[in-house]
Amino acid sequence: AQSVTQPDIHITVSEGASLELRCNYSYGATPYLFWYVQSPGQGLQLLLKYFSGDTLVQGIKGFEAEFKRSQSSFNLRKPSVHWSDAAEYFCAVDRAQKLVFGQGTRLTINP
Amino acid sequence: DAGVIQSPRHEVTEMGQEVTLRCKPISGHDYLFWYRQTMMRGLELLIYFNNNVPIDDSGMPEDRFSAKMPNASFSTLKIQPSEPRDSAVYFCASSWGLGGGELFFGEGSRLTVL
Numbered sequence: 001a002q003s004v005t006q007p008d009i010h011i012t013v014s015e016g017a018s019l020e021l022r023c024n025y026s027y028g029a030t031p032y033l034f035w036y037v038q039s040p041g042q043g044l045q046l047l048l049k050y051f052s053g054d055t056l057v058q059g060i061k062g063f064e065a066e067f068k069r070s071q072s073s074f075n076l077r078k079p080s081v082h083w084s085d086a087a088e089y090f091c092a093v094d095r096a097q098k099l100v101f102g103q104g105t106r107l108t109i110n111p
Numbered sequence: 112d113a114g115v116i117q118s119p120r121h122e123v124t125e126m127g128q129e130v131t132l133r134c135k136p137i138s139g140h141d142y143l144f145w146y147r148q149t150m151m152r153g154l155e156l157l158i159y160f161n162n163n164v165p166i167d168d169s170g171m172p173e174d175r176f177s178a179k180m181p182n183a184s185f186s187t188l189k190i191q192p193s194e195p196r197d198s199a200v201y202f203c204a205s206s207w208g209l210g211g212g213e214l215f216f217g218e219g220s221r222l223t224v225l
Contacts, residue, residue: 043115043202043216044154090154097209098167101154 004093006102014110015083021076021105023091032094033074035065038104039087047089050074061085083109115217117203123223129191132220135184136205144214145178145188146202154202160186161209193224 005024013019025031032051036044048059055067065076074091086109091102116135124130136143144159158168163180171178175194180186190197200221204214 041218043204043218044214045216046213049213098156098159099214100156103153 004091004100004102006089006091006105008105009103010106010108012108012110013081016080019076019078019081019085019107021089021091021107023074023076023102024072025074025091025093026072027093027095030069033065033067034092034094034099035059035063035074035076036090036092036101037061037087038090044090047076081107081109083111085109115203115205115215117201117217117220119220120218121221121223123225124193125225126194127192128224129189130193130197130222130224132188132201132203132222134186134188134203134217136186136203137215138184140205140207140215141183142206142209142212143180143186144204144206145186146204146216148200148202148219149198157188190222193222195224198222198224 003026007022034049035047037047038044047063048057048065050057050067058064063076063078065074067074086107088104088106090104092099115137118133141162145157147155147157155170157170158178159166160180176190178188200219202216202219204216206212206214
């Protein structure tokens with residue numbers, strides 16, 4: 001069965017530091033992959049998505065993600081985080097035209 | 112566009128009561144999804160509609176849950192009777208198309224069943 005794993009439940013970084021959130025998927029073919037962000041009390045918002053082609057995709061708010069087929073990974077990165085990036089981040093994979101979400105990674109920013 | 116609109120934002124009810132959650136999708140979107148979010152199980156897809164027709168309800172936990180979409184601008188998720196384990200945040204989302212289309216989420220309805 002297709003699934004998504006986010007190994008880190010909670011990550012804390014200092015403001016201005018770089019960030020990498022991990023995501024691994026299990027799927028036979030190249031899937032459609034997504035990162036969503038959920039701010040407290042809000043719904044989810046799409047950060048970026050990968051369908052095919054260039055394995056490095058750019059998203060909103062300065063985020064990027066890299067698809068690595070050999071590692072079945074789609075990690076999210078940002079060179080320098082801002083306090084406003086504190087939120088929960090969800091990796092998702094399109095399975096039979098339905099989104100399956102990982103458990104999420106909660107990001108805390110230290111001033 | 113106002114985005115996906117859900118109501119109520121918060122609902123507190125007693126076990127055994129009927130609960131109805133409402134959703135207005137983004138105009139022009141042909142897919143509507145209901146998700147449930149809990150700490151234990153994360154985000155679960157309950158049901159989705161295409162052009163007002165339910166396509167897949169395999170995620171609906173049990174017969175106490177039902178969903179309808181009488182027209183393109185309105186959907187309901189009903190729980191009858193409600194139980195404490197139904198306490199969760201319920202999200203509605205809509206999209207144009209499937210196969211990688213972006214989902215637009217509402218702000219959610221937080222349900223507490225006492």
